[in-house]
Amino acid sequence: MKTVAAVIVLLVAYPLAMSAVDNLFYVSFASRVLIYAIAATSLNLALGYGGMISFGHAAFVGTGAYVASILFAEGVTSAWLEWPAAIAVSALAAAAIGAVSLRTRGVYFIMITLAFAQMMFYLVTSMKAYGGDEGLSLPGRAELGLGLDAGNEVTFYYVVLGLLLALLYALHRLARARFGRVVTAIRENEVRAEAIGFPVYRTKLACFVIAGAAGGLAGALLASHGKYVNPNVLHWIQSGTLMIMVIIGGVGHLWGGLIGAAALLTLEHLIAEYPVDWLARLAPNYQQHAGLGVGLVLLLIVLFAPQGIAGLFTRRARAP
Amino acid sequence: MSWILILEQSLNGLQFGLMLFLLAAGLTLVFGIMDMINLAHGSLYMVGAFLAATLVQATGSFAAGVLLAIAASAAFGMLLEVSLLRRLYTRDHLSQVLATFALILILNEAVRLVWGSDAPLSMPAALSGPVELIPGLMYPSYRLVIIVVGLAVAAALFLLVTKTRMGMLVRAGASNREMALAMGVNIRALFTAVFGIGAALCALAGSLLGPLLAVQVGMGENILILAFVVIVIGGIGSIRGALVGSLLVGVVDTIGRAFLPILFGLFFQPRVASAAGPAIASVAIYLLMAVVLYFKPQGLFPARG
Numbered sequence: 375m376k377t378v379a380a381v382i383v384l385l386v387a388y389p390l391a392m393s394a395v396d397n398l399f400y401v402s403f404a405s406r407v408l409i410y411a412i413a414a415t416s417l418n419l420a421l422g423y424g425g426m427i428s429f430g431h432a433a434f435v436g437t438g439a440y441v442a443s444i445l446f447a448e449g450v451t452s453a454w455l456e457w458p459a460a461i462a463v464s465a466l467a468a469a470a471i472g473a474v475s476l477r478t479r480g481v482y483f484i485m486i487t488l489a490f491a492q493m494m495f496y497l498v499t500s501m502k503a504y505g506g507d508e509g510l511s512l513p514g515r516a517e518l519g520l521g522l523d524a525g526n527e528v529t530f531y532y533v534v535l536g537l538l539l540a541l542l543y544a545l546h547r548l549a550r551a552r553f554g555r556v557v558t559a560i561r562e563n564e565v566r567a568e569a570i571g572f573p574v575y576r577t578k579l580a581c582f583v584i585a586g587a588a589g590g591l592a593g594a595l596l597a598s599h600g601k602y603v604n605p606n607v608l609h610w611i612q613s614g615t616l617m618i619m620v621i622i623g624g625v626g627h628l629w630g631g632l633i634g635a636a637a638l639l640t641l642e643h644l645i646a647e648y649p650v651d652w653l654a655r656l657a658p659n660y661q662q663h664a665g666l667g668v669g670l671v672l673l674l675i676v677l678f679a680p681q682g683i684a685g686l687f688t689r690r691a692r693a694p
Numbered sequence: 695m696s697w698i699l700i701l702e703q704s705l706n707g708l709q710f711g712l713m714l715f716l717l718a719a720g721l722t723l724v725f726g727i728m729d730m731i732n733l734a735h736g737s738l739y740m741v742g743a744f745l746a747a748t749l750v751q752a753t754g755s756f757a758a759g760v761l762l763a764i765a766a767s768a769a770f771g772m773l774l775e776v777s778l779l780r781r782l783y784t785r786d787h788l789s790q791v792l793a794t795f796a797l798i799l800i801l802n803e804a805v806r807l808v809w810g811s812d813a814p815l816s817m818p819a820a821l822s823g824p825v826e827l828i829p830g831l832m833y834p835s836y837r838l839v840i841i842v843v844g845l846a847v848a849a850a851l852f853l854l855v856t857k858t859r860m861g862m863l864v865r866a867g868a869s870n871r872e873m874a875l876a877m878g879v880n881i882r883a884l885f886t887a888v889f890g891i892g893a894a895l896c897a898l899a900g901s902l903l904g905p906l907l908a909v910q911v912g913m914g915e916n917i918l919i920l921a922f923v924v925i926v927i928g929g930i931g932s933i934r935g936a937l938v939g940s941l942l943v944g945v946v947d948t949i950g951r952a953f954l955p956i957l958f959g960l961f962f963q964p965r966v967a968s969a970a971g972p973a974i975a976s977v978a979i980y981l982l983m984a985v986v987l988y989f990k991p992q993g994l995f996p997a998r999g
Contacts (some may be wrong), residue, residue, distance in 0.1 A: 426789050474984050478991045481787060481930060483732050485922040486987065492919045493980035502971040544713055610919065614795045663807060669799030676793045677781065 381629075382390065385535055389528045401527040402599075407639050408534045408632075409595045412541055414619040415631030416588030419545060421617070422626030423554065425561030426476075427483030427484050430491025431616050434464040434586040438499055438593025441509050443603045453516035453524070457594045464590020465583050467494070472582035476575060488610055494607040509604025516598045524598065534595055538632070541588055546628055548584075557581050614641040618672055623683055633683050641668065697942075698831050703952045704945065709837050710995035711944020712844025716923040717938040718890025719851055726868035726931020728885055730782055731790045734774075734797040734895065735921070736914025742767040742897025743904040743913065744805055747813035748903075756818040760901045764894045771893025772814055783885075785931050788858060802911050812910035815901070840902050847898065848937060855933050864888060868931040929993030938994060942946050943979050950978040 385463050389401045438460035445456045458623045475486045499507045515524035534618040537648045553598045556577050589604025597603040606612065615638070645664045721735050739866070745766050750759030782790050817836045824832040855861035863884055866874040875881055900913075907913065924943050928935025955971030962970070986994065 421788075427791065429791065431750040474988060478987060481725060481729075482987075482993075484731060484787060484791060484927060484992070485926050486983070487979055489919060489923050489926070489983060493977045496976035497973055500976055610915070613796075617792065617795070622787075625788070663803045666787040666803035666807075669803070672796035673800070674792055676789050676796065 380386050382539065388444075389531045393528055393553070398527045400532050403639075403643065405527065405531045405534050405599055406596075407636050408538050408598060409638060410616075410619065410631040410635035411532075411593055412538050413543065413552045413589055413592035413631075414616050414623065415538070415541060416585045416592060417616045418620045418623075418626065418631045419588070419620070420484065420582055420585035421550075421620055422624075422630060423549060423561065424557050424578060424585075426578060426582060428487045428582070428585070429484050429610070429617065430471070430487035430489075430494075431585070431589055432587035432608050432610065432612035433491035433494040434468055434591040435596065435612070435616070436494060436498065436605070437467045438464045438590030439597040439603045439607050440504070440510075441590070442493070442516065442594035443512055443597045444504055445512060446512050446516065446597075447504065451514070453518050453598070456516045456598075457591060460590045460594035462590075462594065465587035468583045468586020468589075472579050472586070476578050476582065489612070491608060491613055492610055493572050495605055498608055499605045503642070508604055509602060509606075512597065512601045512603075515601060517572070518595070530599065534599075535536045537591065537595070540590075542628060543633075549628070552579070553580070618668070621672070624676060637683060638668070641671070699952075701831060701912045702833060703949055705841065706837070707948035708941065708951075709841050709844070709944075710948055711941040712841060712848065713903050714917070714920055714924055714936055714944055715844065715940035716895040717921040718928070718940050719848075719933060720888075720895045721921050722925040722928065722931055722933065722936045723864060723868070724892055725889050725925065727864060727871065727888060729871070730779070730783055731787055731794070732779065733794040733918065734789060734801065735892065736918030737798050737801040737895040738771055738893045738914070739768060739900040739917060740911065740914035741770060741801065741900075742893070743815065743900030743909045744809050744813050745897065746901030746904060747815040747909050748809070750815060754807075761897070763901050764897045767775040767897030768890040768894040771896075772890040774893075775889040776797055779889070780885070795797035798915070806911050812908060814959060815904040815909045817905040836905065840906075843898075843902065847895070849909060851895075851933065852937075860884070860887070862959075894968050920979070923983050925993075927983055927993060932995040933991070935993055935995035940983065946982055947979050950975040954978070 388404060392398065392401045392404075413431070413435050416434075417428065418485055420426045420431070441460040441463045442456040445459060450459075451458060456458075471487065471490045475483055475490065483504060515530065517534065518524045518529075522529050522533070524533070534656045549558075552655055556567070556572050559572065560571075560574055564574060593607065596607065604641050619634030619638050621634065622637050623631035623632065642664055645667060717735065717739060720733065724730055724732050724735070742763055746760050746763035748759075749762045749766075750756050753759045753762065774797075778793075782793055787795075819835040821839055823835060825835045825838065827833050827838075831849060853861075855864060863874065863879050866877070866879065867881065867884060871881070900909075926939075926940040927934055927942060928937070928939030951972070954975040958971040958974070990996075
């Protein structure tokens, strides 16, 4: 509990410190990290809590991003309309994809979620009216109303932080509610849960839809934050990246998404922006090959530390 | 929309489907026998194509270069299996997905380091012209060669799996791994061999498709998803399913792209048709997959009973 309070205080104080040294770039960067934390946390709900290895989560993030962007382009600029619409449409997409995919198990489920996400990717790419594969630039961020200016990096950061904390709190409550217990029971032993009489298919679908809806929110925020959206947000490499964040952070751990997003994005940023002298002497343009480093780190984590960073701090190891 | 055009597009679909089969066959065997999800299968396709580009240039002969690339890729695949993938068989699917996803990132960057983002690979000059198959139908001879090679390899693979001792072991492993183990099958050696064959098929597909598409980093990722769709439709572990699935996907995708926009033009206004046609065509195979799965969650030809 003390750690949680300390983390929240740090997150709240961070933009104040950054504004004090007049470094708004790192406030904007932190907003991006928090948005990815929302996306990764939503995937963690399906992946870690529900045990559903969904390899198409970018589809829901992308759907949210496109719904918000298209509404903005059509003149609906209020965040109070855009973001709920993004959540609703992503939830619908998750319901449709989940309804078919959850009929299958294991490897089939992984591949089907992947294939459906790729289908959404091609669908978006073929929407020529909204930029096609070139993407869609927006003139500004969604308007928050209430006298708040979304264009202000510090304000936007606090909005994202508020949404992330709300999501984490909801997840925390959900995991301890009856629904969360049933989800965990199904993950641990689906046949037994079915035999006890839990509605397995319905519970898994509900869990999948909630994850998709939260992913949609992350997408809407992402589009607002960057004022730009392109089909790459739905690409399956993006799904893989979200998965990496969850794994690095900690599967089925409440803070796993935040830790993973912060670790991965910071690592990428450090590799790209801060050249290391001895590494640069060894391999002159190593900064252009960040994927190699990320891949190797991921491989090592999977082979040797499957519980992720959060797993290092918990005493009781979760059953795989 | 003449019947010549329909015939030509059907041949294109057949050609694409056969190349998909080369990828899907290796993938479905690895899945079926080892219960292992290997996302890096598409990277083997990429590595094979890049090797072919270099070796064709080095030897000056397309056929020799491709054959050498196939041998080299098979060796590379087996090396990968022995050194890394073997450790993943006993792990859960999530670990396999992540480890092989990491492998994609690593191989993409490694190829970029060695070759750069792309490599030139052109078809042999003798095959660059069209041939007249029947009066009025001119068809590129290179594509025709791909069809012939694809059919030959498919037949050889079918004989290998159904008629040889190794094929019998492969089928035994796919339908019940524990039982095959209990009967004293040397599964380790079999896995390595199957992986080598899968890598060789990848390299063949990569080097044959290279001149038509492009040899570039990331080329394996899009076709990998199509191969997934194929084996999900066909049923994991089934060579027959992979063949049927590949041809279905190849033909539906090619025909859909060629004719759906025209078909939509007959019923809708041009503005709607030109927007909706390509969109529906690009998702046609995924809809096909959804329909198949809705009725047969195990695919068309489930290998396990």
